[in-house]
Amino acid sequence: MDQLTRRKFLAGASMGAAAVAAGPWVIRARAQGAPVKIGVVLPYTGVYAVLGESITQAMELVFARENWTVAGRKIEMIKEDDEMKPPVGIRKTEKLIDSDKVDILTGPVHSGILMGMRDKVHNSKTILIVSNAGADAISRERCSKWIFRTSFSNWQPNQPMGGWVAKNVSKEVFQIAPNYQAGKDMMAAFRETYLPAGGKVVAEDYPQLGETDYAPYLTKIRQSGVKAVYCFFSGTDAVNFVKQFDQFGLKQTAKLCGAGFLTEPDVLPAQGKSALGVITGHFYTPLLENPVNQKFVKDFREKNLGKMPDGFACQGYDTAEVIVRALKAVNGNTQDKDKLVAAIAKIEYDSPRGRFRFDPKTQNVIQPFIYIREVKEVAGGLNNVPIDKVADVRDPGTGCTWPAGPSEGGPGAAAWPPRPPPPVPLLLDIFAQALNGLSYGVLLFLLSVGLTLIFGMLDVVNLAHGSFYMLGAYAGLTLIAATNNFWLALLAAPVAVGIIGVLIERSCLRPLYRRGPLDQVLLTFGLIYLFEDLVKWIYGGKIRSIPPPDLFSGSVTIWGSTVPSYRLFVIAFGLVMALALWLLIERTRLGAIIRAGVFDSEMAAGMGINIDRVFTGVFAFGAALAGLSGVIAGPIQSAQPPMGATILVPALIVVVVGGLGSLKGSLVGSLIIGQAQTFGKAWLPGASMLIIYVVMAAIVLLRPQGLFGRPLK
Numbered sequence: 001m002d003q004l005t006r007r008k009f010l011a012g013a014s015m016g017a018a019a020v021a022a023g024p025w026v027i028r029a030r031a032q033g034a035p036v037k038i039g040v041v042l043p044y045t046g047v048y049a050v051l052g053e054s055i056t057q058a059m060e061l062v063f064a065r066e067n068w069t070v071a072g073r074k075i076e077m078i079k080e081d082d083e084m085k086p087p088v089g090i091r092k093t094e095k096l097i098d099s100d101k102v103d104i105l106t107g108p109v110h111s112g113i114l115m116g117m118r119d120k121v122h123n124s125k126t127i128l129i130v131s132n133a134g135a136d137a138i139s140r141e142r143c144s145k146w147i148f149r150t151s152f153s154n155w156q157p158n159q160p161m162g163g164w165v166a167k168n169v170s171k172e173v174f175q176i177a178p179n180y181q182a183g184k185d186m187m188a189a190f191r192e193t194y195l196p197a198g199g200k201v202v203a204e205d206y207p208q209l210g211e212t213d214y215a216p217y218l219t220k221i222r223q224s225g226v227k228a229v230y231c232f233f234s235g236t237d238a239v240n241f242v243k244q245f246d247q248f249g250l251k252q253t254a255k256l257c258g259a260g261f262l263t264e265p266d267v268l269p270a271q272g273k274s275a276l277g278v279i280t281g282h283f284y285t286p287l288l289e290n291p292v293n294q295k296f297v298k299d300f301r302e303k304n305l306g307k308m309p310d311g312f313a314c315q316g317y318d319t320a321e322v323i324v325r326a327l328k329a330v331n332g333n334t335q336d337k338d339k340l341v342a343a344i345a346k347i348e349y350d351s352p353r354g355r356f357r358f359d360p361k362t363q364n365v366i367q368p369f370i371y372i373r374e375v376k377e378v379a380g381g382l383n384n385v386p387i388d389k390v391a392d393v394r395d396p397g398t399g400c401t402w403p404a405g406p407s408e409g410g411p412g413a414a415a416w417p418p419r420p421p422p423p424v425p426l427l428l429d430i431f432a433q434a435l436n437g438l439s440y441g442v443l444l445f446l447l448s449v450g451l452t453l454i455f456g457m458l459d460v461v462n463l464a465h466g467s468f469y470m471l472g473a474y475a476g477l478t479l480i481a482a483t484n485n486f487w488l489a490l491l492a493a494p495v496a497v498g499i500i501g502v503l504i505e506r507s508c509l510r511p512l513y514r515r516g517p518l519d520q521v522l523l524t525f526g527l528i529y530l531f532e533d534l535v536k537w538i539y540g541g542k543i544r545s546i547p548p549p550d551l552f553s554g555s556v557t558i559w560g561s562t563v564p565s566y567r568l569f570v571i572a573f574g575l576v577m578a579l580a581l582w583l584l585i586e587r588t589r590l591g592a593i594i595r596a597g598v599f600d601s602e603m604a605a606g607m608g609i610n611i612d613r614v615f616t617g618v619f620a621f622g623a624a625l626a627g628l629s630g631v632i633a634g635p636i637q638s639a640q641p642p643m644g645a646t647i648l649v650p651a652l653i654v655v656v657v658g659g660l661g662s663l664k665g666s667l668v669g670s671l672i673i674g675q676a677q678t679f680g681k682a683w684l685p686g687a688s689m690l691i692i693y694v695v696m697a698a699i700v701l702l703r704p705q706g707l708f709g710r711p712l713k
């Protein structure tokens with residue numbers, strides 16, 4: 001072994017010291033050469049999918065302008081679908097921070113998800129740029145050094161509207177919004193200026209997020225006699241509420257006002273002329289005449305097939321612009337987070353909405369203006385035209401003393417004791433809500449009758465049945481766009497869906513008849529995603545709707561209750577279909593064959609009946625009925641790829657309640673569930689879904705086979 005000389009020792013020590021000194025620089029240089037990872041937590045499915053899509057498209061527009069490279073580092077977006085579910089959003093946030101090691105996080109849309117991810121972001125010192133969720137507490141008692149917001153606080157678009165509505169519209173309003181944090185925050189912010197201006201909130205309601213049938217709530221608005229309604233809805237909720245508000249004839253008696261998300265360009269085409277005259281408050285409209293906005297609108301529409309940018313796109317633009325400018329300010333160094341935070345706080349530039357800057361007190365964006373807008377017909381179609389504005393709108397930031405550590409905090413919305421609506425004669429209320437329940441129940445019947453026949457005869461657990469409902473709606477949309485004829489679509493769309501049913505039964509399901517239900521469940525569950533992605537690929541994620549036929553576009557008054565003419569048509573059509581199906585199944589030879597197949601397919605085959613052909617016919621017939629219900633539901637509810645999964649649960653409940661294979665059970669079960677859910681929404685809105693599960697459980701306990709199903713073996 002060589003002896004350790006003084007020269008060797010000094011040489012080795014020098015090399016070691018150099019390595020130690022250079023180590024951090026080498027690591028940092030390697031990190032700075034790696035891509036900048038942007039974690040994106042947004043909804044790409046469900047009721048707010050179009051919001052996530054708009055935010056993402058605008059972010060990609062900005063990053064593409066920079067060739068996806070900023071300060072010498074590539075930009076990498078890691079997208080996660082939070083499904084609008086707080087547990088999912090929190091789990092995806094943890095994955096992005098702990099596993100993907102993102103440099104910057106952005107999103108979400110849902111205020112509940114933002115509140116849930118706040119402590120993880122704060123404790124891990126991950127920079128979060130909120131690109132939508134407006135939970136007030138994030139700019140107040142739950143603020144953090146590491147959180148900036150480029151969108152809005154829920155307070156900002158609504159607080160200026162209170163005084164304006166009291167002065168210019170009405171001193172009495174009915175408030176309605178989804179039952180989650182953003183809805184409560186926005187209604188409370190409106191009251192801050194509405195009540196001191198002499199306004200009175202007559203009543204308020206909070207339906208569940210993702211509601212499809214607002215008839216019970218609209219009936220209560222009509223009964224209240226108010227001259228104005230102030231609301232917050234977005235995405236498919238906004239489409240359904242505005243369309244149904246018009247169908248109930250409320251536009252003639254009450255002015256509809258709300259937060260700007262109610263009539264954004266992502267929903268206006270589906271709302272159509274039902275949105276005319278609606279007044280909203282928002283920080284953005286694509287009609288703003290500043291050079292940055294005009295270029296943004298032009299570039300966004302060119303990149304996204306003519307789609308008009310909305311407020312969510314503006315938020316995505318500003319989120320990406322802040323990221324780009326901050327990275328340039330620190331020369332791409334994302335390791336020094338304090339320096340990056342300081343750079344973000346100083347950012348100021350001309351945005352599509354006006355001069356963009358953060359409030360140093362809250363790190364929430366200062367809105368250059370909140371525009372009071374009215375939906376009008378302009379060149380190019382419907383748009384939000386500014387009719388007034390309020391300048392320099394800053395969230396008050398009450399309780400924000402960042403850097404704040406984890407704390408319990410408090411609700412963003414001020415406490416508000418619920419006020420009961422004005423008394424309505426009980427019999428009149430029961431009659432009005434019973435009509436609403438009847439129309440909803442008939443829609444359920446048209447969907448569930450095919451499902452119960454398929455279950456009862458083929459013993460197939462067809463979870464993709466809701467997808468046939470969706471395909472019917474989109475087939476109807478296509479035919480109406482091509483022919484401008486609702487009645488032709490009503491006839492042809494179910495035929496098209498029935499043909500798809502034949503192909504699915506013969507190619508996919510027939511090999512599984514002799515295998516267990518698990519294989520059927522897995523296959524049909526996979527078909528849900530297949531059809532949903534296929535529709536997205538063909539039509540995109542844009543929300544659409546079917547206009548009602550001119551013959552049934554108004555409303556009528558029956559015993560003091562205003563009912564949309566189209567809903568009366570739905571009731572009549574559904575009951576006629578029920579009678580026709582009963583005659584077909586009970587009074588024809590074909591019906592006898594179907595009934596024989598339902599109760600004993602082996603015996604039917606022994607009598608010479610081609611049971612395979614009958615199975616195909618029944619499956620196709622059930623699919624066609626689902627497609628028919630999709631066309632019928634189109635003028636009431638919006639069409640969007642996830643709609644099939646949304647309607648599936650109520651349809652399955654009807655099948656369980658009525659009994660497998662029973663036409664009578666499907667009709668009676670649909671009417672029971674329709675009435676239970678409608679009266680639950682009207683009288684116990686917080687428990688409307690619980691009620692139908694209680695009804696189902698009670699019936700199953702008393703009659704496990706359902707009301708009219710064959711006895712279980």
